[in-house]
Structures are given as structure tokens and as C-alpha cells.
Amino acid sequence: MKNILCVRWGDKYNDHVEKLKQQVETRCSLDYKFFCLTDKPKYSYDIQLPTTWDHHFDPVRNGFWAYRKCYMFNEDLFPQLDGDEFVYLDQDILIHNSIDSLFLRDTNNPWIVRGWWNDTENCKKNYGKIKSTPLNSSIIRWNRGQLKPVYDHINDHADYIFFTYSTIDNYFNHFWYNLYDEFEAETSMLDDIKKGESTKKLFRGFEQGIAYSWYKGNIFPEDMDLNKVRTDNMICLFNNSYSINAGKTGDEHMYEIDEVKKLWNI
Amino acid sequence: MEYLKYYPELSNNWSRALSSVAKRNTWAAKRVEQSMTSSQLESKLWLSSELYKVQPESFKNAIIVGGWYCHFLTEALINNNNVKFICNYDICKDSQLISYRFNRRFKDEGKYIASSRNIFTMLLEGKQRQKGLIDLVINPSCEHMFHMKRIKDKHFQKTRPMFVLQSTDEEKYDDHINCVYSTDELAEQAGLIDVVYAGEKILSNGMKRFMVIGR
Numbered sequence: 468m469k470n471i472l473c474v475r476w477g478d479k480y481n482d483h484v485e486k487l488k489q490q491v492e493t494r495c496s497l498d499y500k501f502f503c504l505t506d507k508p509k510y511s512y513d514i515q516l517p518t519t520w521d522h523h524f525d526p527v528r529n530g531f532w533a534y535r536k537c538y539m540f541n542e543d544l545f546p547q548l549d550g551d552e553f554v555y556l557d558q559d560i561l562i563h564n565s566i567d568s569l570f571l572r573d574t575n576n577p578w579i580v581r582g583w584w585n586d587t588e589n590c591k592k593n594y595g596k597i598k599s600t601p602l603n604s605s606i607i608r609w610n611r612g613q614l615k616p617v618y619d620h621i622n623d624h625a626d627y628i629f630f631t632y633s634t635i636d637n638y639f640n641h642f643w644y645n646l647y648d649e650f651e652a653e654t655s656m657l658d659d660i661k662k663g664e665s666t667k668k669l670f671r672g673f674e675q676g677i678a679y680s681w682y683k684g685n686i687f688p689e690d691m692d693l694n695k696v697r698t699d700n701m702i703c704l705f706n707n708s709y710s711i712n713a714g715k716t717g718d719e720h721m722y723e724i725d726e727v728k729k730l731w732n733i
Numbered sequence: 734m735e736y737l738k739y740y741p742e743l744s745n746n747w748s749r750a751l752s753s754v755a756k757r758n759t760w761a762a763k764r765v766e767q768s769m770t771s772s773q774l775e776s777k778l779w780l781s782s783e784l785y786k787v788q789p790e791s792f793k794n795a796i797i798v799g800g801w802y803c804h805f806l807t808e809a810l811i812n813n814n815n816v817k818f819i820c821n822y823d824i825c826k827d828s829q830l831i832s833y834r835f836n837r838r839f840k841d842e843g844k845y846i847a848s849s850r851n852i853f854t855m856l857l858e859g860k861q862r863q864k865g866l867i868d869l870v871i872n873p874s875c876e877h878m879f880h881m882k883r884i885k886d887k888h889f890q891k892t893r894p895m896f897v898l899q900s901t902d903e904e905k906y907d908d909h910i911n912c913v914y915s916t917d918e919l920a921e922q923a924g925l926i927d928v929v930y931a932g933e934k935i936l937s938n939g940m941k942r943f944m945v946i947g948r
Contacts, residue, residue: 588759591827594826631879631910665854
């Protein structure tokens with residue numbers, strides 16, 4: 468069985484899950500189950516999120532704030548998840564085309580969004596400053612067990628990770644992806660990873676055409692227009708950081724964008 | 734010693750390092766420039782001279798945590814403090830590669846290696862462990878990372894190397910994730926119970942640095 472997951476906590480995105488579910492129903496022709504991991508289960512597709520790591524989170528520091536997304540990497544925590552194939556989707560996305568191919572691909576390694584809109588040299592320049600990650604966890608594809616080492620690593624080093632990393636994407640970039648040899652994972656089968664350890668050979672980045680960013684562009688440097696619909700891509704991302712700051716930074720919320728509102732009518 | 738010796742091998746390594754960064758690692762050029770300011774040198778010379786006062790005898794096997802390109806510090810430690818072997822751990826791959834260019838003379842002599850391992854979560858380099866007991870741990874930039882007590886607890890439960898730690902109260906940079914406001918706080922963060930030196934210094938760029946030495 469294939470599982471399509473999203474994660475929701477707090478009071479933001481109250482109506483996003485239903486909209487995401489509708490989009491998935493239209494854009495996925497495969498047999499799948501849809502679930503939302505949430506702190507406040509309400510609907511039949513909701514699954515209760517654990518609270519195991521809550522005490523590591525400091526709301527003032529707001530480091531590693533999206534940690535709840537990482538519980539799903541230990542599928543055994545959720546008996547409802549009975550399949551072996553998983554796709555995670557952020558709620559603030561717009562799906563333009565079929566997502567079937569997210570399931571129909573080589574899964575020697577898990578996949579994550581490689582933000583092709585990033586300038587790789589800038590990512591390298593800022594690597595030590597723990598910013599400018601080329602990864603984006605808005606879409607993740609994995610098979611059961613493949614991301615358990617990530618769950619274990621967070622569990623074993625939680626105080627260090629919550630203190631050090633402002634976002635999970637920067638954490639993934641430092642421990643589970645090789646920015647300096649981006650195609651290393653393509654040529655390597657995952658070896659057994661000892662509990663609590665990490666390998667930079669884990670994630671593969673999705674190819675160009677899977678995802679672009681409404682606020683940041685598509686492919687650096689040739690296709691970087693902002694606020695532009697690109698229906699030749701599979702999915703448009705409305706980065707979390709912007710929705711959190713919507714109204715503060717001058718960026719509109721995705722539901723307030725006229726061009727996007729029209730596209731919701733799927 | 735309040736200065737670094739400038740000699741032909743050093744000159745050769747540094748000029749080649751700067752030239753190769755300009756050609757092959759252009760994105761790092763600004764950072765390399767920032768690593769060579771007078772404030773950076775003041776800070777490393779301060780570290781070297783106070784360490785010498787505390788222990789004039791040599792150290793055999795040293796860790797530098799977050800050493801960046803490690804040009805000034807490696808030169809000071811090896812030629813002023815007579816440190817026999819150094820491994821510089823910096824998670825940035827560019828730092829590892831560029832630091833090798835600056836320290837080519839020491840690498841060739843087997844006195845210097847650089848690693849991009851994160852030793853808050855990972856083991857120390859095998860090549861370093863083969864060198865025997867580690868007797869010196871230096872972190873010249875604690876403000877950039879988690880508390881040093883984690884390093885102490887993870888790698889030094891059975892031994893007591895000398896720790897030399899520097900940090901700052903300067904919060905305006907977003908990568909300063911762990912500022913301190915006194916030498917006491919810096920020592921406490923690392924779990925040092927025997928502090929033999931504690932001091933602070935205003936560098937020429939106006940930044941206040943704290944330093945503690947102890948076990």
C-alpha cells in the first residue's frame with residue numbers, strides 16, 4: 468500500500484489539509500491512503516502525533532521548529548501506516564500535474580526536494596553558517612525503514628540538534644546529503660547505518676521539473692522569476708518560512724494570491 | 734610570542750592557497766579575506782601566548798574545533814607552542830580543503846590533518862586516535878556551536894586534556910548561536926572545573942572576546 472502523508476500542528480493551516488487531500492485525489496491515479504499526522508486529530512484520516520521531542524523545543528529560540536515532521540520517519544510509531552511506500556507533502560503546495568511518478572521511481576535511496584533555485588556556490592559559502600541549504604523538505608519520498616536512521620539520530624542527539632539547527636532542511640543538509648558530491652547517493656546503495664550515526668549518502672535530490680518555489684524561483688540562474696506559475700512542473704512550493712512571516716515580510720499568504728486562488732478550483 | 738614567524742615555506746603555502754581560492758573557490762574568497770584580519774590574528778596570538786604561560790612544555794596531540802582555515806592558529810601552535818600534531822575539525826568541506834592548502838608544509842610533515850567530521854555526534858578521526866592520548870582541545874569560536882561540555886563528555890570521559898576556549902558576547906551575527914557574557918559562563922558551558930586562566934579582550938574590530946583555559 469502507498470501512503471501519502473502530511474503533518475499539521477497548531478492552529479495554522481486549518482483548511483489546508485482538506486485542500487491538499489482534494490488535490491491529491493485529482494492528481495494521483497494510484498491506489499493510496501491519505502493520512503494527516505496532527506496534534507489535534509479530528510477527521511478519519513488524522514493520526515495523533517507523538518510529543519516525545521516537545522521538551523527539546525524552546526519556543527523563544529524556535530530552533531528546529533518543524534521537528535514534528537520527523538516522527539513519520541519511524542513508521543512503526545503509527546500502526547495505521549501499513550504500507551511500505553511513503554510520500555510526504557507539505558500542506559502549502561499547489562499540485563499542477565500527476566504525482567504518480569513520485570512513487571514510480573528507483574528507491575534505493577529516499578528522495579527530497581533539491582531546490583534548484585539555489586545558487587550552489589552560495590550554499591557552499593554559507594554551509595558553516597548553517598544557512599542556505601539546497602534541500603527543501605516540502606516533498607519527501609521514501610520506503611519503510613529508509614529514514615529510521617534519521618529518526619534515531621534526532622532521538623540520540625536531540626539537545627544538540629534542537630539547539631544548533633534552525634530548520635530541519637539545514638540539518639538534513641549537514642548530516643544526510645553531500646552538497647560537495649550531489650550525485651553520490653545515486654551510485655550508492657545504503658549500507659547499514661548504526662543507530663545514532665549518520666551518512667551523507669542518504670538523500671537524493673528530486674530532478675528539475677518536480678518542484679519550484681513561488682517565492683524563490685525555479686532553476687538558478689536561468690529561470691528565477693518570482694511569483695510565477697509554472698505548470699510544466701509537478702508542484703509549486705510556498706515555502707513555510709514565508710507563510711510564517713506572511714504579513715510581516717510583505718509576502719502574501721498563498722491563499723491571498725489571485726493567480727493561485729484560481730488554480731485551487733481543481 | 735606576540736607574532737608569527739614569516740618564512741619561505743609559509744610564504745609559499747599561503748600565497749598558493751590564496752591564489753587557488755581566487756581561481757577555484759571564488760565563493761570562499763571573501764571568507765578567506767575575513768579570516769585574515771588583524772582581529773583574527775590578535776585573537777590567535779592571545780590564545781597562543783596565554784597557553785604558553787600556562788604550559789610552556791609541548792603538547793603531543795591537539796584537537797581544534799571549528800578551526801576554519803586555521804592558518805594563523807596552526808602556525809602559532811606548532812612553531813610558538815611546540816604542538817606536535819593537530820587535527821582541525823570543521824564541518825565545512827571548503828574549510829577542510831582550504832586549510833590543507835594553507836598548512837601544506839605541516840600536512841607533508843605529518844603534523845596537521847583537517848576533517849569535516851562533526852565531533853559533537855561522531856567519533857574522532859582514526860588518524861588522530863592513532864597518535865595517542867589527546868592532551869589539548871582548542872575551540873577559538875565557541876559562539877558558533879553547541880556547548881563544549883558535549884565534546885568533553887563524549888570524547889574525554891577517561892582523560893583530562895587541557896581546554897582552551899574563546900567566545901564572545903557579540904549577538905549581531907545570526908551564526909553566533911551560543912554567545913556568552915562572562916568567562917565564568919564560558920567555563921561552565923564546557924564543564925571546566927579547574928580553570929587556570931580566564932580573561933577578556935577587546936579586539937581591534939571592537940568585538941569583545943572571552944577566553945578560558947582549564948580542564
